[in-house]
Amino acid sequence: MTNSFSSTTSQDLPWLYRGISEIFPSKPDSDNTTENLALLIAKINRPLRVKLGIDPTGTDIHLGHSITFRKLRAFQDAGHTAILIIGDFTARIGDPTGKSDVRRQLSPEEVAQNAKTYLEQVRSILDFDTPGRLEVRYNSEWLSNLNLEKILGLLSTMTVGQMLAKEGFAERYEKENPIYLHEFLYPLMQGYDSVAIEADVELGGTDQKFNLAVGRDLQRHFGQTPQFAVLMPILVGTDGVQKMSKSLGNYVGLSEDPLTMYSKLEKIPDSLIKDYFELLTDLPLEQLPENPRDRQKLLALEIVTQYHGKEAAIGAQQASLNLVQGKTNINTDAVPEFSLDGIEFPVTLSFILKASGLCSSTSEARRQIQGGAVRVDGERISEINQSFDSPESLNGKVLQVGKKNFLRMVR
RNA sequence: GGGUCGGUGCCCGAGUGGUUAAUGGGGGCGGACUGUAAAUCCGCUGGCUUACGCCUACGCUAGUUCAAAUCUAGCCCGGCCCA
Numbered sequence: 001m002t003n004s005f006s007s008t009t010s011q012d013l014p015w016l017y018r019g020i021s022e023i024f025p026s027k028p029d030s031d032n033t034t035e036n037l038a039l040l041i042a043k044i045n046r047p048l049r050v051k052l053g054i055d056p057t058g059t060d061i062h063l064g065h066s067i068t069f070r071k072l073r074a075f076q077d078a079g080h081t082a083i084l085i086i087g088d089f090t091a092r093i094g095d096p097t098g099k100s101d102v103r104r105q106l107s108p109e110e111v112a113q114n115a116k117t118y119l120e121q122v123r124s125i126l127d128f129d130t131p132g133r134l135e136v137r138y139n140s141e142w143l144s145n146l147n148l149e150k151i152l153g154l155l156s157t158m159t160v161g162q163m164l165a166k167e168g169f170a171e172r173y174e175k176e177n178p179i180y181l182h183e184f185l186y187p188l189m190q191g192y193d194s195v196a197i198e199a200d201v202e203l204g205g206t207d208q209k210f211n212l213a214v215g216r217d218l219q220r221h222f223g224q225t226p227q228f229a230v231l232m233p234i235l236v237g238t239d240g241v242q243k244m245s246k247s248l249g250n251y252v253g254l255s256e257d258p259l260t261m262y263s264k265l266e267k268i269p270d271s272l273i274k275d276y277f278e279l280l281t282d283l284p285l286e287q288l289p290e291n292p293r294d295r296q297k298l299l300a301l302e303i304v305t306q307y308h309g310k311e312a313a314i315g316a317q318q319a320s321l322n323l324v325q326g327k328t329n330i331n332t333d334a335v336p337e338f339s340l341d342g343i344e345f346p347v348t349l350s351f352i353l354k355a356s357g358l359c360s361s362t363s364e365a366r367r368q369i370q371g372g373a374v375r376v377d378g379e380r381i382s383e384i385n386q387s388f389d390s391p392e393s394l395n396g397k398v399l400q401v402g403k404k405n406f407l408r409m410v411r
Numbered sequence: 412g413g414g415u416c417g418g419u420g421c422c423c424g425a426g427u428g429g430u431u432a433a434u435g436g437g438g439g440c441g442g443a444c445u446g447u448a449a450a451u452c453c454g455c456u457g458g459c460u461u462a463c464g465c466c467u468a469c470g471c472u473a474g475u476u477c478a479a480a481u482c483u484a485g486c487c488c489g490g491c492c493c494a
Binding site: 175176177178240248249263266267268269270271291292293296320321323344347348350351354361362363364366367368370371372373374384385387401402403404 | 438439440441442446447448449454455456457458459460461462488489490491
């Protein structure tokens, strides 16, 4: 085709190029559809098969994961087929990417349960309804049937040197940490997924580059046209430093209640907010508010709206405002509730704090009280042995620890 | 398989028989301040249905001792070197 055609493609496909980190192979001037994704999209007369794999290793999906899901949705909206691969088999080995330790191996039951909750959570991002836009596949379908002969075939496509070049392995090897042989199999299995479903494109975080590249190698090995890899940036967590992850506690989970979500998002560090808008919303980046505080609020409102709807988002915003200002008349539904039903009265405040999950132990609860962190309906409690005689005295009141943890006690 | 070094609380890392939940740093949480941010300062950072009391802790187990994270033996796990 002509050069003019391919040089305009990046403007023609804003849905593809927004917020991405890298596409490879990438030769924007090439007229070969195997090395120019924009051209392939323009010329092909069938839906592309766009792969995204997730390993159901935990239970919560957070905004960091949502980035690739959102890109997958963009492909769906452009008419392509999303192939969502649930790594029920690979989850049991554990992706060594970015890990400094071996992963614990999960039982089949855990994996099945996690997979179920994952699907529920991505329901709000992906198009589950339009026919032909989504395939959900479990990789045990093909991986559990590989015999040793086939496994040897996969293994023989890569050298130890190539494996050790992978960042996670290189680092661990450097630090003299253990690397187990079964971990070497992980990239090959993920790559084989691409072969099994005949992927045209695979999405992943930048940390997945190696694994996606292995997929290309294996597809070529099996006589298929190698997939394109679309890499998305890794989202920095709410601490503004490390990547968002549940274990670091700097995450915003998709299934969190509106108020919790809002409270976390409205304090995103200034340095991060632009990335958050780019990666997590569709808002035009040129039109963001000047005032940093307004930007934070808009971001929080927008994202909560995506997952809980406009009304809940506005409610969360209002509730957050009230709580911070110490107002006692909180009438929104946005504050999570805690039932006093199972509590025997009289009861100490520290016990309620533990029972409600606001504190992880009664000892911690006592410390928090001593540290002045605990409020009931905005009023600070500093008496360690504060206790309550009946549920009536607490019903409807808001219990708060610190600035961002609160819930309403109900009978 | 052999040799050697090592396994301490969320992480790193002191500590080598006896005031002790175990120096210090990081991280986390809380308070003040602020833009509910950042920076800074201060406090907390095993658990216990209710605490000048009890329990659990330094890879595991069994010992020595009035007394062990610290000594002994066996075991488990990891790194490196050799095979």
